[in-house]
Every structure is written in C-alpha cells, then in structure tokens.
Amino acid sequence: MKSRTRESLASLLDAPGPSGFETRAAAAWRALAEVFADRTWSDIYGSSFAQIGAGGRPRVMLAGHIDEIGLMVHHIDEQGFLYVREVGGWDPQVLVGQRVEILTADGSVVGVIGRRAVHLIERSDREKAVKLKDLWIDIGAANGEEARRRVAIGDVAIIRSETLELGDELVAARSVDDRIGAIVALESLRLLSESGTEAEVVAVATTQEEIGYPSGGGARTSSFELAPDVAIVIDVAHATDHPTLDAKEHGEIKLGHGPVIARGAVVNQVLFRRLVETAEHEGIPHQVQASPASSGTDADAIFTTRSGVATGIVSIPNRYMHSPNQLVSMRDVEHAAALIAGFVRALDERTSFLPL
Numbered sequence: 001m002k003s004r005t006r007e008s009l010a011s012l013l014d015a016p017g018p019s020g021f022e023t024r025a026a027a028a029w030r031a032l033a034e035v036f037a038d039r040t041w042s043d044i045y046g047s048s049f050a051q052i053g054a055g056g057r058p059r060v061m062l063a064g065h066i067d068e069i070g071l072m073v074h075h076i077d078e079q080g081f082l083y084v085r086e087v088g089g090w091d092p093q094v095l096v097g098q099r100v101e102i103l104t105a106d107g108s109v110v111g112v113i114g115r116r117a118v119h120l121i122e123r124s125d126r127e128k129a130v131k132l133k134d135l136w137i138d139i140g141a142a143n144g145e146e147a148r149r150r151v152a153i154g155d156v157a158i159i160r161s162e163t164l165e166l167g168d169e170l171v172a173a174r175s176v177d178d179r180i181g182a183i184v185a186l187e188s189l190r191l192l193s194e195s196g197t198e199a200e201v202v203a204v205a206t207t208q209e210e211i212g213y214p215s216g217g218g219a220r221t222s223s224f225e226l227a228p229d230v231a232i233v234i235d236v237a238h239a240t241d242h243p244t245l246d247a248k249e250h251g252e253i254k255l256g257h258g259p260v261i262a263r264g265a266v267v268n269q270v271l272f273r274r275l276v277e278t279a280e281h282e283g284i285p286h287q288v289q290a291s292p293a294s295s296g297t298d299a300d301a302i303f304t305t306r307s308g309v310a311t312g313i314v315s316i317p318n319r320y321m322h323s324p325n326q327l328v329s330m331r332d333v334e335h336a337a338a339l340i341a342g343f344v345r346a347l348d349e350r351t352s353f354l355p356l
C-alpha cells in the first residue's frame with residue numbers, strides 16, 4: 001500500500017487545481033479511481049465521484065476537497081506586469097520571491113513574483129508585513145500588449161513547485177490542503193473494495209472548498225446529489241508541534257501521531273464514538289481535536305444537507321498550511337485510510353446514528 005499511495009500522491013499533489021479550476025487535478029483523481037471503483041463520474045461544478053457497492057446500506061460519502069488555493073490575474077498594466085487577487089486565503093509573505101505557473105487557454109505561462117529589493121525598501125517599512133497589492137507577477141513581457149496576448153484577465157496561477165520527500169515519512173507539497181484528503185478518500189475506498197462492505201461507498205473529490213461559504217461549494221451540491229446517510233470529511237488540521245505555537249491556545253496535535261478525529265457540534269456524536277472505538281479496536285494511533293462551532297471544512301456544508309447527514313471529520317496533521325511547503329506524514333495518511341475503512345466495514349443497514 002505504501003508505494004502505491006506515494007505514486008498516487010505524486011501525480012495528484014503536483015496537478016494544478018485552484019478553486020473553480022480543478023479539472024486537471026480532478027481528472028488525475030478519477031483516473032486513479034477507475035482502477036478499482038465500480039463507477040466514476042463528475043457533476044457540472046466539477047466534483048468527482050467514485051462508487052463501490054451500489055444499492056448497499058448505509059450510503060456513505062467520503063469527501064476530500066480537490067481544490068487548492070491559488071491566485072487570479074485581475075489587472076495587466078502597460079508595462080506588462082500582472083496584478084492578482086487571491087483564490088483562497090494567502091499569507092502574502094510566503095508569496096514573495098516565488099515562481100508561478102499561470103494556467104492560460106493556450107497552456108502554462110511561467111512568471112516570478114516581484115517586489116522591491118530590500119535595499120529599496122524604506123528602513124521603517126522593512127518591519128511591516130507585505131500586502132498582496134505591493135506584489136506583481138513578471139512574465140518577462142516587453143509591454144502590456146504582449147502580456148495581454150499571453151495571459152487573460154481571470155487566468156489563475158499556482159506556485160511552481162514539486163512534491164518533496166523529507167526522509168522516509170514526510171512529504172511537502174503546495175496542494176496538501178486538501179489534495180491529501182482527496183487521496184485518503186480514494187485509498188479508503190480502495191481498501192473497502194478489497195475487503196468488502198455492506199455499505200454503498202462513494203468517495204467524492206469536492207470542489208471550491210477554499211472559497212466556499214460556509215465551507216464547501218462542491219460539497220454542497222455533491223452531498224445533495226448523493227443524499228448520503230453517513231459522511232466522513234477528510235481534511236487537514238494544524239499540527240502544533242513546531243516553534244512559536246502554544247498548546248494552551250492551539251491544542252496539541254503532532255505530525256506522525258495519527259489521524260485527528262474532530263469532536264463538536266458539526267460532528268455526529270455516535271459517529272465520533274464509533275471512529276474512536278474503531279481506532280482503539282484496530283490499534284490505530286489517533287488524536288482528538290475540539291471543534292466547538294463550525295469546522296471550516298466541507299463538513300459544515302454536508303451535515304445540514306436535506307434533513308441532516310451523520311457527519312464526521314478525520315484530519316491529517318499538517319505543518320505550514322496554505323504555504324508552498326505544507327508538510328504531512330505518510331504514516332498519518334495510511335492510518336487515516338485504515339481508520340475510515342475500518343469504520344465503514346462495521347456499518348450495516350441497522351446502524352443508527354441517533355444521539356443518545
């Protein structure tokens with residue numbers, strides 16, 4: 001499973017897919033799913049589905065969002081420099097000095113993010129955080145006319161980067177949030193296709209999570225279409241095991257210490273307990289995260305679908321979220337898939353999620 005998961009990771013993590021422009025990443029996800037799923041399809045806003053066991057009970061949705069944060073060109077000046085708006089939430093500090101790939105109708109255009117050199121920044125301004133409006137993309141165009149020939153308003157861009165393995169376990173990539181969740185959904189489905197299950201299980205690579213309000217543009221439409229009885233949302237959670245974070249404020253979540261099971265209002269209480277029991281029963285390391293209000297994940301959109309869906313959230317601990325090098329442990333990825341598959345295997349048509 002290990003090498004298989006890593007192969008899937010490399011092709012998926014590096015495929016571009018900013019919110020609203022997920023088609024290439026979604027196609028890569030469906031290609032992986034077709035190997036073992038009974039059926040795959042997609043909907044008009046780009047969410048992708050992979051199904052096993054049609055007609056089984058309960059119907060289970062495993063959702064991971066396929067979109068990533070990006071940038072969108074909104075102005076091209078007469079000198080040929082591009083100005084951008086954010087697709088999802090960026091810390092502009094991490095954009096300074098990056099190389100980008102702009103996805104145009106005629107293929108990719110590469111560029112660099114420009115900013116005044118340090119020597120030219122007023123001494124008093126050097127302490128201040130840079131804003132997006134102080135940055136631009138330089139594609140090497142001679143003037144505005146040439147830039148507009150190559151790039152159009154509304155084209156989106158991603159940081160130019162490749163997946164990086166750090167040691168045996170850790171992987172860094174720009175799209176970890178939440179491409180890693182989409183692959184855990186797929187890996188869970190693959191495990192269930194091998195072991196069998198009484199449930200109908202549909203893995204869904206949802207779109208537009210990073211810009212949805214409240215979370216989950218694609219999760220909203222795809223969960224309405226599926227009408228699941230049960231849903232597990234797989235996303236990333238802030239690992240707090242690096243310098244400058246305080247557990248008193250942010251809780252304690254560690255990379256490599258197992259998937260994170262959320263507990264709180266969005267999460268069905270019975271489902272939470274069943275996830276923890278599955279982890280304990282199967283000896284899978286896990287961590288619990290408090291989620292008192294909305295979760296900031298697709299779960300917020302899914303649990304209120306129709307008359308309510310029993311929803312849980314399983315997250316992969318992640319350092320440096322929304323940066324070009326978001327770090328996760330492959331051990332957590334594998335444990336998350338094992339946990340979700342184990343949870344689904346224990347379900348049958350009599351399983352009730354009514355809270356007691």
Ligand SMILES: [Zn+2]
Pocket residue numbers: 177178210322
């Ligand atoms: Zn995010």
